[in-house]
Amino acid sequence: MRLGEIQDYENALNGLQLENSGQVTKIASAVDFSSRGLEECAKRGANLLIVHHGMFWPGLRPVTKALRRQLKFAFENDLAIYSAHLPLDLHPEVGNNVLLMRALGFEESEPFFEEKGSLLGRRALADVALSELIKRLEKVVAGPVKTFPSGSKNGRAIGVITGAAGSEIERVAAEGIDTFITGEAPHWAAIAAEELGINLLLAGHYATETFGVKALAAHLAKKFQVDWEFISLPTGL
Incomplete structure (x- = not known):
């Protein structure tokens, strides 16, 4: 790269x-x-x-x-x-997104979510209780996670885009993600999560990067x- x-x-x-x-x-x-x-x-x-x-x-x-x-x-x-910046978000070995996925226990993930011509985020197929995923995430970022549990009680399509990607929740949901992890989001994203039926986990812009x-x-x-x-x-x- x-x-x-x-x-x-x-x-x-x-x-x-x-x-x-x-x-x-x-x-x-x-x-x-x-x-x-x-x-x-x-x-x-x-x-x-x-x-x-x-x-x-x-x-x-x-x-x-x-x-x-x-x-x-x-x-x-x-x-x-x-x-x-973006090169360090999407890098397949030392990137923020792939490393956060691995820290959460998802060794196998694939790129998703195109931004400026590159696939920026990572997604993984799983079957993990939302409560367990939140515990893992809080441990990984060493801090609280703001949670909007508007989807399934089990995460099966986990999407990660570190930083401030909450405003992209509609595009993320359109790619089949049911549990979206990012750093921060605008106010309206909480309502969007409810309307879309997607779990939104905000772990902090700084902490995820x-x-x-x-x-x-x-x-x-x-x-x-x-x-x-x-x-x-x-x-x-």
């Missing part, structure tokens, strides 16, 4: 977003680019920060205030920034024989 071959949202700018002097001795990963993330990266002795939501996510903006401070800190501490950056950092650290750390900075969403 090549980053340039995956269409993404305009502000994703996948790949190396900021280069350093060229030396990487330790890798850090985080879900989001932020001042705290940069500070933790430097504090832990890392000089490459891998993120899912990069430095240009808010859009084109002047290099003032927070962005100026962030860039100044990165240059002073010789930090490189690498971002991967920690898997990929961890796996990618671990993969690169092993390949290049350097250490790595995950920087946990939950947003509460």
Whole structure:
């Protein structure tokens, strides 16, 4: 998979977003680019920060205030920034969706849900009690799961799209999914779940997107024989 071959949202700018002097001795990963993330990266002795939501996510903006401070800190501490958004959601080995599926106990899953020319999510056929699935999910994300149990008491077609895919519930249901797991959703999605007769499980935007950056950092650290750390900075969403 090549980053340039995956269409993404305009502000994703996948790949190396900021280069350093060229030396990487330790890798850090985080879900989001932020001042705290940069500070933790430097504090832990890392000089490459891998993120899912990069430095240009808010859009084109002047290099003032927070962005100026962030860039100044990165240059002073010789930090490189690498971002991967949709490619890290859909990757078949280190992607958020496949890894969340595996963490839930579904080793066999297949891609589904086309977004920008790629199959973004994962689905699995199963026969698992909804109550059991919720318990597993709460354990995996280490937190509460907002549940809208509007479908069957047993999940048989489980769909996972990490992040903020709740607004796609109608498209997901049209693909035969009866239990949909994502991070967050707009208000109207709760009503849509009821009307569609589908179970909707919201496990948190942040919590569902920690898997990929961890796996990618671990993969690169092993390949290049350097250490790595995950920087946990939950947003509460």
